[in-house]
Structures are given as structure tokens and as C-alpha cells.
Amino acid sequence: xxxxxxxxxxxALALTxxxxxxxxxxxxxxxxNFKFSHTWDNTLINSSNLTTQTLTxxxxxxxxxxxxxxxxxxxxxxxxxxxxxxxxxxxxxxxENEDTYNFTPENNSIPTGTYTLKFVWGFNEExxxxxxxxxxxxxxxxxxxxxxxxxxxxxFDGMYNVDTTPSPFNYHNGTARVxxxxxxxxxxxxxxxxxxxxxxxxxxxxxxxxSEFFKNPNTxxxxxxxxxxxxxxxxxxxxxxxxxxxxxxxxxxx
Amino acid sequence: xxxxxxxxxxxxxxxxxxxxxASDTETYEPTPLPLNIPQIFSNNIIPPVIPNNNPQTVxxxxxxxxxxxxxxxxxxxxxxxxxxxxxxxxxTDNTPTSDGIDGIFGTRNxxxxxxxxxxxxxxxxWDGKELSLERQAIEPVQNPIEMHSDWDDVVDRLQVDNxxxxxxxxxxxxxxxxxxxxxxxxxxxxRTLISANSKxxxxxLGQATLTPQEQNGLNVFMDEExxxxxxxxxxxxxxxxxxxxxxxxxxxxxFTDLGLGGVTGDPSDNGKFRSPSxxxxxxxxxxxxxGRFATLDQVIEFYSTGLxxxxxxxxxxxxxxxxxVNLSAQDKADLKAFLLTLSDPSFLSNPGFQD
Numbered sequence: 304x305x306x307x308x309x310x311x312x313x314x315a316l317a318l319t320x321x322x323x324x325x326x327x328x329x330x331x332x333x334x335x336n337f338k339f340s341h342t343w344d345n346t347l348i349n350s351s352n353l354t355t356q357t358l359t360x361x362x363x364x365x366x367x368x369x370x371x372x373x374x375x376x377x378x379x380x381x382x383x384x385x386x387x388x389x390x391x392x393x394x395x396x397x398x399e400n401e402d403t404y405n406f407t408p409e410n411n412s413i414p415t416g417t418y419t420l421k422f423v424w425g426f427n428e429e430x431x432x433x434x435x436x437x438x439x440x441x442x443x444x445x446x447x448x449x450x451x452x453x454x455x456x457x458x459f460d461g462m463y464n465v466d467t468t469p470s471p472f473n474y475h476n477g478t479a480r481v482x483x484x485x486x487x488x489x490x491x492x493x494x495x496x497x498x499x500x501x502x503x504x505x506x507x508x509x510x511x512x513x514s515e516f517f518k519n520p521n522t523x524x525x526x527x528x529x530x531x532x533x534x535x536x537x538x539x540x541x542x543x544x545x546x547x548x549x550x551x552x553x554x555x556x557x
Numbered sequence: 558x559x560x561x562x563x564x565x566x567x568x569x570x571x572x573x574x575x576x577x578x579a580s581d582t583e584t585y586e587p588t589p590l591p592l593n594i595p596q597i598f599s600n601n602i603i604p605p606v607i608p609n610n611n612p613q614t615v616x617x618x619x620x621x622x623x624x625x626x627x628x629x630x631x632x633x634x635x636x637x638x639x640x641x642x643x644x645x646x647x648x649t650d651n652t653p654t655s656d657g658i659d660g661i662f663g664t665r666n667x668x669x670x671x672x673x674x675x676x677x678x679x680x681x682x683w684d685g686k687e688l689s690l691e692r693q694a695i696e697p698v699q700n701p702i703e704m705h706s707d708w709d710d711v712v713d714r715l716q717v718d719n720x721x722x723x724x725x726x727x728x729x730x731x732x733x734x735x736x737x738x739x740x741x742x743x744x745x746x747x748r749t750l751i752s753a754n755s756k757x758x759x760x761x762l763g764q765a766t767l768t769p770q771e772q773n774g775l776n777v778f779m780d781e782e783x784x785x786x787x788x789x790x791x792x793x794x795x796x797x798x799x800x801x802x803x804x805x806x807x808x809x810x811x812f813t814d815l816g817l818g819g820v821t822g823d824p825s826d827n828g829k830f831r832s833p834s835x836x837x838x839x840x841x842x843x844x845x846x847x848g849r850f851a852t853l854d855q856v857i858e859f860y861s862t863g864l865x866x867x868x869x870x871x872x873x874x875x876x877x878x879x880x881x882v883n884l885s886a887q888d889k890a891d892l893k894a895f896l897l898t899l900s901d902p903s904f905l906s907n908p909g910f911q912d
Contacts (some may be wrong), residue, residue, distance in 0.1 A: 308879035354825055369872040391777075433794070434601060434794040437601060437602055437603045438603050440794040441602040441603045441677060441795065442795075443787070443788070443792060447780070448793075460871075460873060461872050462872055471871075471874065471875040472872065473781075473872060473874070473875055475781075510691040530781075531782050531785070534780075534781060534782055
């Protein structure tokens with residue numbers, strides 16, 4: 304019995320010491336998740352005021368938002384030595400549903416260090432495969448094949464001139480159609496310069512300033528460009544330019 | 558030591574015995590009956606929603622079917638669920654609104670029933686009032702202008718029936734009938750009402766071809782400059798042909814029926830109703846939440862020239878200033894031809910769905 308007891312103790316010790324070793328390793332890795340917030344300049348926009356807040360765009364129109372849904376993909380952290388960690392999956396956000404503001408990649412462990420954040424607005428050409436993503440199909444997120452197929456990047460619906468004669472706008476972004484049957488990629492690579500010093504498990508906080516869609520570099524005149532914009536090549540390229548200043552890293556929580 | 562092992566063996570054998578005894582008396586389990594997910598759905602959309610506390614079983618579905626067609630559920634035993642949800646009409650009826658046992662008509666069009674397990678938001682009925690199929694099934698039985706029953710009376714009638722106690726035992730392992738078990742069975746049957754065999758489904762699977770007119774109709778449906786139907790009614794990659802979301806589609810300038818707003822109490826939801834699926838619309842006239850349009854042509858004309866402005870109109874009804882999307886006569890005809898390819902006649906005649 305004594306021998307058995309001793310043997311058991313040995314096994315137990317061996318297992319425990321193994322476990323500690325693994326813990327030591329884990330300390331140099333961090334689990335990352337993302338939290339997106341949305342503002343109109345300094346006004347926080349969430350599910351409780353999305354459709355009720357009256358906002359003024361850069362061109363001076365008063366608008367009310369009906370819905371905003373958008374897609375980003377290929378989130379990457381690039382460390383100071385140039386090594387890139389790419390997270391799996393994509394983030395489909397519906398501003399009406401605050402659960403979708405957060406994003407935890409399936410494999411979200413990276414070495415601690417200093418990074419910058421990079422992601423794709425929409426899907427890049429390789430990923431923008433018509434009908435390939437069942438959850439996005441279920442959300443009717445598809446972009447018509449006559450416009451190049453794949454998926455919407457943004458659906459931003461609302462009314463403008465709400466103080467005078469309200470009119471609808473449908474600011475929808477996706478693949479650009481140059482001419483019938485001739486399409487041009489329209490995704491954007493968003494690179495945010497803010498350094499992120501990750502020392503342990505961290506939430507990266509990213510903000511979308513919605514007003515930038517109407518601001519920079521193209522001051523958007525809804526009286527001219529309201530709807531339909533999906534087949535409008537110039538409008539699509541202006542959206543691609545304006546999305547570049549929409550996102551900002553607000554910092555990390557760890 | 559030897560004694561100790563003997564005791565241990567004794568305990569183990571007693572436990573084993575008691576387990577066996579228990580299983581002798583409780584061996585019966587209803588037979589699982591997973592939903593038969595059509596290829597066109599598994600290829601394109603995420604799996605259906607089945608509540609954990611009401612799994613599909615052979616016995617539960619059979620019981621639900623019997624209940625669905627049984628007039629016992631109404632107070633004077635003159636109507637069944639199927640009276641307003643008839644298989645030959647894709648499980649709706651052909652009147653604008655429906656009358657109950659007292660001949661009084663309700664205010665809403667009976668909704669067709671199919672592909673219900675793919676309503677991911679699980680808000681049922683036109684106004685989203687019912688948050689599950691099980692809970693929805695409670696309402697028509699006790700609604701004074703529908704079946705006008707008292708649930709306690711219904712349960713009593715089922716309990717003294719010659720067949721039901723045994724059918725409930727087979728479905729739920731108890732012959733004590735309750736309102737909850739009754740609605741669970743009905744919901745199980747309703748989830749089996751799957752329609753996925755239209756001409757367009759076969760076209761998507763490479764088994765049929767569209768005529769040039771139907772193909773042009775699809776283009777009208779998908780073109781933001783023409784019909785722009787797809788933002789609410791699905792697309793070839795979403796064979797549900799609805800978003801199951803609530804929209805004010807511009808039917809009225811003022812509302813006599815608040816729709817979703819009547820449920821949420823939020824004025825910004827007034828006049829919003831759930832987009833119905835376009836599948837099987839050949840069989841589901843009249844149309845809209847109050848059945849105001851008798852024909853598909855009237856519906857298309859409404860979206861073309863009949864929109865009404867109101868404070869909660871959806872921004873997707875973008876041409877409201879011009880009355881609608883102003884389709885040409887040819888585009889209207891082509892759109893209709895495409896919409897009719899969403900009809901699934903095999904759904905109407907499915908022997909599993911008949912009384």
C-alpha cells in the first residue's frame with residue numbers, strides 16, 4: 304500500500320508540475336477580443352437611440368437613421384517587428400443588436416507585445432464569394448450578381464431633410480459595377496496607427512464615427528446622392544474613399 | 558481487505574440491479590424525428606431553430622397533426638386550426654380576414670404556415686406578438702373571435718377522449734394532458750411543414766431552367782433601380798424569400814392597426830408588419846396583413862404606384878415621393894412570372910400534411 308501511495312504521489316506531483324509549466328508558457332500569450340462602439344461625432348449611437356436621434360451631416364442635412372449593418376473581415380494585429388497575426392472569421396454588425404458589437408475570434412491567442420490593428424472593410428476579392436457564408440445569406444446580406452455578387456459591406460438606411468420634406472436614402476456599399484458585366488473590387492484596407500501595448504488578455508476598443516461616411520474626403524450631398532446608389536459606380540468609389548476615416552482605435556482594456 | 562472488496566462488489570451489484578429495475582419500467586422513449594432539411598436550405602442558410610425543451614418526435618408530430626385538424630379545440634367544436642390554415646392554400650385561407658366560431662371576422666389575414674423553424678428571430682404572427690410557435694398556438698384556441706374556447710375545457714375534452722391520453726403518453730411519456738403539451742405537439746407538427754420544391758428551387762439546384770421572362774423578372778426583383786424587392790424578401794441565396802423582419806411598406810398614411818407598435822408600445826414601430834415569404838404566393842391570396850389586395854397584380858401595382866407616405870415608412874421604400882418604383886408593364890409582367898416560380902405545388906399535396 305505504501306508503495307502504491309508513493310507512486311500515486313509521484314504521478315500527482317508530475318501532473319501538477321506539468322500544469323505549472325503550461326501556465327508559465329501562457330503568460331507570454333494573450334487572448335484578444337474586440338469591442339466596437341459607434342458614434343456620430345461626439346454622440347454615442349446604440350440600439351436605444353439609433354432610430355430616434357436626429358443628426359446633422361457635414362453638408363447640413365438633418366437625418367434620421369433607420370438601420371446600419373456592416374461587415375469587416377480579416378482582422379490582423381501587426382507587431383513592431385512586422386509579424387502579422389490574422390484572426391479567423393468576420394464581424395457582421397447590426398447596430399440594432401448590441402450583442403453584435405463584440406467580436407471574439409475562435410483562435411484569439413497571440414504573443415504579448417506592441418501591435419497595430421488592420422482589417423478589411425467588407426470582404427476582399429478572395430473572400431467575397433457569392434453565397435458562401437450561410438449566416439450572411441440568412442441575414443439577406445447578399446449583393447446582387449448583376450452588380451458583381453458577393454455581399455454588402457454596408458447597409459445604411461435613413462431619411463434626410465427630416466425637418467422639411469423627409470426623403471429616404473439608402474447608402475449601401477459593395478462591389479462597384481463599372482459597366483454591364485464589368486466589376487471593380489471596392490473593399491478597403493483599414494490600418495489604424497494607434498499602438499496597442501498588449502501585456503495580458505485584452506479587449507481592443509474600436510470606434511466607428513458614422514458621420515465620416517458623409518464627410519471626408521467627399522462631402523456627401525444626399526440631395527444628389529440618395530438612392531439608388533448600389534449601381535452607381537462613382538457613388539461606390541466615393542464610399543470606399545470615405546470609409547477610410549470612419550474607424551479609430553480608442554485603446555485597450557486589459 | 559477481502560471484506561472491503563466484498564462490500565464494494567455488493568454495492569456495485571445493488572446499484573446495477575436498481576438501474577436495471579428502473580429501466581424495466583421506463584424503457585419507453587418517443588422516437589426522435591429530426592427535421593428533414595432540404596438541400597436548398599442546407600446549401601444556403603443556417604440550421605433551423607428547435608427549442609431544447611420540445612424536440613421533434615414521430616409521436617409528437619403525429620399527435621400535433623391530429624390536434625391541428627381536430628375541431629375539438631374550438632368551443633362549439635366547429636372549427637380546427639386547419640379551417641383557417643388549409644393545406645390546399647399553403648396553410649392559409651382565401652378570405653381577407655377569417656371568421657371564428659361565432660361568425661365574427663378578425664382584423665388580420667391568416668398567415669400561411671411553412672418553413673417556420675427558419676424564422677430565426679422567433680417572432681411570429683404579423684405583428685411579432687408571439688415569441689415562439691408553442692406560445693402562438695395558445696392564442697387562437699382562447700381568442701374570443703377565433704375558437705373561443707377555455708383551455709381548461711379543451712384539456713378536459715381531450716383527457717376524456719378515447720385516443721388522446723394514450724397519444725400524449727406516446728409523445729410525452731404522460732397521459733396527463735396539459736395546455737403546454739398540447740401546444741408543444743402542434744408546434745412539432747407545424748415545424749414539419751417544409752416547402753422547398755418550387756421551380757426556382759430546382760433552378761437553383763441545376764434541375765430546371767427559367768424562361769427568359771422569368772429570368773428578367775428575377776432581374777427586376779434584384780435591381781435596386783427597378784423592383785428592389787430583395788432587401789426584404791430574400792434572394793437566390795436566401796430561399797426563405799423573407800427577412801422575417803418588421804417594416805412599414807407604405808400601405809397607409811395613417812394607421813388603424815399599429816402592427817409591431819401595438820406590441821412594443823414604441824410609436825416608431827407603428828405600421829410595421831413582418832415581411833411575409835413570397836414562396837407559394839400563388840396559393841395565398843388575398844395579400845397583406847389585412848388581406849386588402851385580392852390579386853398579385855394589385856400587389857405589384859401597389860409597390861409600383863400606390864405607396865403612401867407616413868412617419869414610420871421604411872427608408873427602403875425609396876420612391877414613395879413618386880408613389881413607388883414605377884415599373885413598366887413588361888417589367889410588372891416579368892416580375893409576376895418570376896414570383897410564380899416560387900410556387901411549390903408538391904407542398905399542397907404532401908400526404909404527410911393532409912387530414
